[in-house]
Amino acid sequence: MAELSDSAGPQHSSGQGSSGGGSSGGGLEPAASARLSIRRLRLRDFRNIAELSFEPAERFNVISGDNGQGKTSLLEAIYCLATTRSFRTDQVKELRREGASFARVDAELEDAGRSRSQRLTLSDEGRGVFVDEQRASRLSEYAVRTPVVVFHPGDLELTMGGASARRDLLDRVGLFSDPTLLDDRRRYRQALRERQKVLEVRGEQAPELEAYELLAARHGARLSQCRARAAAELGRAALQGFQRLAASELTLEMAYKPGGSCDEAELVAELAQRRSGDRRRHVASYGPHKDDLSLRLAGRLARKTASQGQHRILALCLKLAELEAIQQARGAHPLLLLDDVSSELDPTRIGAVHAFLRDSRSQVFVTTTRSDLFQTPGATSLERRDYRLRGGALESA
Ligand SMILES: Nc1ncnc2c1ncn2[C@@H]1O[C@H](COP(=O)(O)OP(=O)(O)O)[C@@H](O)[C@H]1O
Numbered sequence: 001m002a003e004l005s006d007s008a009g010p011q012h013s014s015g016q017g018s019s020g021g022g023s024s025g026g027g028l029e030p031a032a033s034a035r036l037s038i039r040r041l042r043l044r045d046f047r048n049i050a051e052l053s054f055e056p057a058e059r060f061n062v063i064s065g066d067n068g069q070g071k072t073s074l075l076e077a078i079y080c081l082a083t084t085r086s087f088r089t090d091q092v093k094e095l096r097r098e099g100a101s102f103a104r105v106d107a108e109l110e111d112a113g114r115s116r117s118q119r120l121t122l123s124d125e126g127r128g129v130f131v132d133e134q135r136a137s138r139l140s141e142y143a144v145r146t147p148v149v150v151f152h153p154g155d156l157e158l159t160m161g162g163a164s165a166r167r168d169l170l171d172r173v174g175l176f177s178d179p180t181l182l183d184d185r186r187r188y189r190q191a192l193r194e195r196q197k198v199l200e201v202r203g204e205q206a207p208e209l210e211a212y213e214l215l216a217a218r219h220g221a222r223l224s225q226c227r228a229r230a231a232a233e234l235g236r237a238a239l240q241g242f243q244r245l246a247a248s249e250l251t252l253e254m255a256y257k258p259g260g261s262c263d264e265a266e267l268v269a270e271l272a273q274r275r276s277g278d279r280r281r282h283v284a285s286y287g288p289h290k291d292d293l294s295l296r297l298a299g300r301l302a303r304k305t306a307s308q309g310q311h312r313i314l315a316l317c318l319k320l321a322e323l324e325a326i327q328q329a330r331g332a333h334p335l336l337l338l339d340d341v342s343s344e345l346d347p348t349r350i351g352a353v354h355a356f357l358r359d360s361r362s363q364v365f366v367t368t369t370r371s372d373l374f375q376t377p378g379a380t381s382l383e384r385r386d387y388r389l390r391g392g393a394l395e396s397a
């Protein structure tokens with residue numbers, strides 16, 4: 001079976017329209033968004049998990065276990081089901097249990113009071129996705145259904161690492177306001193690749209360059225516009241989160257740093273002008289593939305000057321902002337996956353995360369080596385369930 005037509009990088013999901021419903025005043029208050037939750041989850045031959053089936057609690061699902069038991073794999077399965085992508089690999093093969101030729105993840109969900117099902121299959125032919133038993137042909141029609149946000153230890157890359165993680169963040173948010181983002185990004189990349197090939201094989205005067213540059217400019221400008229909007233949405237939410245989480249008076253500034261332009265004519269003119277340099281360097285020097293999201297703490301570039309503790313806070317703020325921005329755009333509370341987050345944070349921050357979780361209405365899946373670190377005072381047995389994972393098998397704790 002063919003791969004899905006929209007290729008999103010790891011962590012990508014897509015959105016469709018804005019169904020509103022968010023509280024426009026911002027804040028981390030629960031918006032009038034729809035409830036979304038997994039009622040039953042089944043895995044087969046996913047990573048080290050041969051077979052697993054459980055009915056998650058409406059609000060908090062705390063999965064504890066020693067290292068190497070399959071905790072991250074379980075969250076990864078939920079993430080893959082929702083987005084078709086993993087947050088730790090691009091290789092479908094790695095996700096299938098060693099020796100298995102086929103893996104699947106099934107969920108029955110409740111979404112705004114209605115029941116539905118989703119399925120992901122992983123085989124040598126790639127990924128297959130189904131909604132209510134019907135095969136979905138496009139990612140943009142599938143992944144929008146179940147918004148999900150994951151926090152994992154690798155998130156520090158967001159503030160400490162290169163720009164691509166921040167571009168992915170902008171795209172994950174942007175998709176929920178403008179589902180064409182995925183398509184524009186794919187077409188932009190394609191046109192740019194073709195232009196580069198022509199430049200290097202046929203030279204700067206090749207007549208077909210113009211068509212590729214026009215195409216790259218059209219989709220590239222739209223992609224930039226979408227990212228600029230996503231940066232503004234993220235920025236609003238991140239500032240509020242930062243004030244709440246950071247135990248200091250530091251100011252945070254977030255800004256979209258376009259590598260190209262939101263203006264199609266400007267983009268096409270620059271590409272035409274840069275042919276000779278781009279040919280020499282074997283890469284295009286202008287365009288949204290060079291975008292970044294700049295993060296400044298007290299006026300200084302965070303990537304270069306922030307302390308380890310500040311990076312952690314900042315990464316956490318960006319994730320909370322992602323959750324908030326997607327919730328506003330999609331009009332539903334994204335599923336929230338917290339992988340080993342306790343080990344990454346000091347007790348004050350853990351307290352702040354818990355305060356946030358109490359306010360939010362997302363269904364939460366937490367993994368931890370120490371379930372006592374995750375307190376949810378007042379949660380009833382309907383709202384919280386505790387599990388233990390041992391060698392890929394799940395049992396009630
Ligand atoms: N495709 C696979 N088939 C079988 N086992 C795997 C596969 N991929 C990873 N594993 C193993 O699964 C185990 C669980 O990994 P992980 O979910 O990261 O554990 P945890 O988060 O509990 O520390 C690891 O021991 C890992 O080696």
Ligand SMILES: [Mg+2]
Nearest residue numbers: 071072073340
């Ligand atoms: Mg893990």
